[in-house]
Amino acid sequence: AQSVAQPEDQVNVAEGNPLTVKCTYSVSGNPYLFWYVQYPNRGLQFLLKYITGDNLVKGSYGFEAEFNKSQTSFHLKKPSALVSDSALYFCAVRDISGATNKLIFGTGTLLAVQP
Amino acid sequence: DGGITQSPKYLFRKEGQNVTLSCEQNLNHDAMYWYRQDPGQGLRLIYYSQIVNDFQKGDIAEGYSVSREKKESFPLTVTSAQKNPTAFYLCASSIDRVDSNTGELFFGEGSRLTVL
Numbered sequence: 001a002q003s004v005a006q007p008e009d010q011v012n013v014a015e016g017n018p019l020t021v022k023c024t025y026s027v028s029g030n031p032y033l034f035w036y037v038q039y040p041n042r043g044l045q046f047l048l049k050y051i052t053g054d055n056l057v058k059g060s061y062g063f064e065a066e067f068n069k070s071q072t073s074f075h076l077k078k079p080s081a082l083v084s085d086s087a088l089y090f091c092a093v094r095d096i097s098g099a100t101n102k103l104i105f106g107t108g109t110l111l112a113v114q115p
Numbered sequence: 116d117g118g119i120t121q122s123p124k125y126l127f128r129k130e131g132q133n134v135t136l137s138c139e140q141n142l143n144h145d146a147m148y149w150y151r152q153d154p155g156q157g158l159r160l161i162y163y164s165q166i167v168n169d170f171q172k173g174d175i176a177e178g179y180s181v182s183r184e185k186k187e188s189f190p191l192t193v194t195s196a197q198k199n200p201t202a203f204y205l206c207a208s209s210i211d212r213v214d215s216n217t218g219e220l221f222f223g224e225g226s227r228l229t230v231l
Contacts, residue, residue: 032218043222094218103220107157
């Protein structure tokens with residue numbers, strides 16, 4: 001079965017420092033991978049996706065993610081964190097078991113950026 | 116602007132009452148989804164629909180019901196059979212054609228249901 005894991009419940013980083021939010025996946029076949037961000041009491045906003053091609057994917061708000069097939073990882077990164085980046089981040093993988101667009105989400109990682 | 120509208124934003128209900136959450140989209144998307152979010156558990160799929168007048172159970176459908184009478188609308192009813200209905204509910208939609216099917220979901224702003 002397809003799944004994603006986000007091993008860290010919370011990541012703390014100082015403003016201006018680089019940040020990494022980790023995600024590993026388990027799929028049969030080629031994965032479609034996604035990152036979403038959620039601010040308090042709001043819906044999820046799409047950040048970026050990997051379908052195929054270049055392993056480094058660039059997304060919204062200066063975020064990028066690196067697809068690593070050998071390590072089955074898709075970590076989210078940003079070179080310089082902002083306080084406004086503080087939010088809940090979800091990694092997701094497309095469920096290919098049926099002909100649908102169902103996404104399977106990780107449990108989320110709370111990013112806290114200190115000024 | 117195109118998007119997904121959920122209402123109400125906040126809802127309180129007494130035990131034993133049914134409640135219906137509204138979800139409307141004007142993105143012309145074929146597929147619509149309902150997810151439930153609880154702290155520390157991520158998002159869990161309740162129901163989804165790929166086409167009008169058809170829908171499928173997700174992972175946690177018990178105690179919930181849906182309808183898809185129009186392409187734009189996918190209301191969710193939380194019934195009194197749902198044992199622990201207090202949660203944040205998220206509606207989403209996506210393009211579902213094979214030739215443009217990359218899996219990206221577009222989300223509404225959510226509805227927070229509290230059972231008193």
